[in-house]
Amino acid sequence: MVPHMRSMLLILLLAAAAFAAVPASAQTSEDCYRATLRFNGPEIISACSAALERGGLNKNDLSIVYSNRALGYMHQKQWDEAIADLSESLTIDGTNQFAFNSRGQCWSNKKNYERAFADFDEALRLDPEFTGAYLNRGFTYQELGDTQKAIAQYRLALQQTGTREIDKWARARAQERLNELER
Numbered sequence: 001m002v003p004h005m006r007s008m009l010l011i012l013l014l015a016a017a018a019f020a021a022v023p024a025s026a027q028t029s030e031d032c033y034r035a036t037l038r039f040n041g042p043e044i045i046s047a048c049s050a051a052l053e054r055g056g057l058n059k060n061d062l063s064i065v066y067s068n069r070a071l072g073y074m075h076q077k078q079w080d081e082a083i084a085d086l087s088e089s090l091t092i093d094g095t096n097q098f099a100f101n102s103r104g105q106c107w108s109n110k111k112n113y114e115r116a117f118a119d120f121d122e123a124l125r126l127d128p129e130f131t132g133a134y135l136n137r138g139f140t141y142q143e144l145g146d147t148q149k150a151i152a153q154y155r156l157a158l159q160q161t162g163t164r165e166i167d168k169w170a171r172a173r174a175q176e177r178l179n180e181l182e183r
Helices: 003-020 029-036 040-054 059-075 079-092 099-108 113-126 132-141 149-160 165-181
Strands: none
Touching: 029 040, 029 059, 040 059, 059 079, 059 099, 099 113, 099 132, 113 132, 113 165, 132 149, 132 165, 149 165
16 A cells, blocks of 8 residues: 555544544434434434433423434333433423324323323324324324224324425325225
8 A cells, every 4th residue: 555545544544533432422403303314213312312411402402302312212112211201301392292292102102092192182282283193193093993083083184284294204104094994
């Protein structure tokens, strides 16, 4: 290897090592959010925990980071940990409709349907066009064996016109469930 190339390789290796040595606490709320897009529970928990340890988050970001870390716990089916983070998120910002919706999902998974519906209702009170909350109400009614109420919720989800990615995703899932139930 040519000496010049060897020193360039050494510089690149040192730079890579320095980057890898940056403590996880240097991560930000943006890193936490990006981790949620990869749907990897441990990665989400790690990135969001690092953002919390780093500190310096404003009230809104702090609520979102707790809510996002809860998604990591949900991917791991750690419902109690997710509920704790979602409740913390809501203590910080009681208008976080995403936290209410996600906590409702956790309660539904724990078979506590009364609390699940209360959280879905609050998410819809805060955002009457929150497609995901209608979808999750449909899932919960379907879990309870009430097909007619599930169908009604899936139809409500399909009527929403939100343009967020979560809204589009929820409408697609509602259509799939509706197709299955109406066969």
